[in-house]
Amino acid sequence: MDGFAFYSSREALRxxxxxxxxxxxxxxxxxxxxxxxxxxxxxxxxxxxxAVLSRRPQPTTPQA
Structure with missing residues (x-):
């Protein structure tokens, strides 16, 4: 989560x-x-x- 309080300076934002x-x-x-x-x-x-998780490649199962 972002909140403005975390950016007390330009350096923090950078x-x-x-x-x-x-x-x-x-x-x-x-x-x-x-x-x-x-x-x-x-x-x-x-x-x-x-939506992001659905775009992740699904693990493949090893073939015997």
């Missing part, structure tokens, strides 16, 4: 954006929500999470 970009470049899907999204729109948040 570091956070750098971590976000590094995660994306490493293949992670990053969803970012404010607390209000989770509190007041939980179904939308869950739908977004499910």
């Amino acid at each position: 570091r956070d954006l750098g971590r976000n970009n590094a995660s994306t470049l490493s293949g992670f899907a990053v969803l970012r929500h404010m607390p209000e999204h989770v509190w007041f729109e939980p179904e939308r948040v869950l739908a977004e999470i499910r």
Whole structure:
């Protein structure tokens, strides 16, 4: 969850954006929500999470 309180300076925002970009470049899907999204729109948040998870490659079972 994101909240403005976490960005007390431009440097804090810069570091956070750098971590976000590094995660994306490493293949992670990053969803970012404010607390209000989770509190007041939980179904939308869950739908977004499910959409991302449905795009992940499914593990294959070893063939005998």
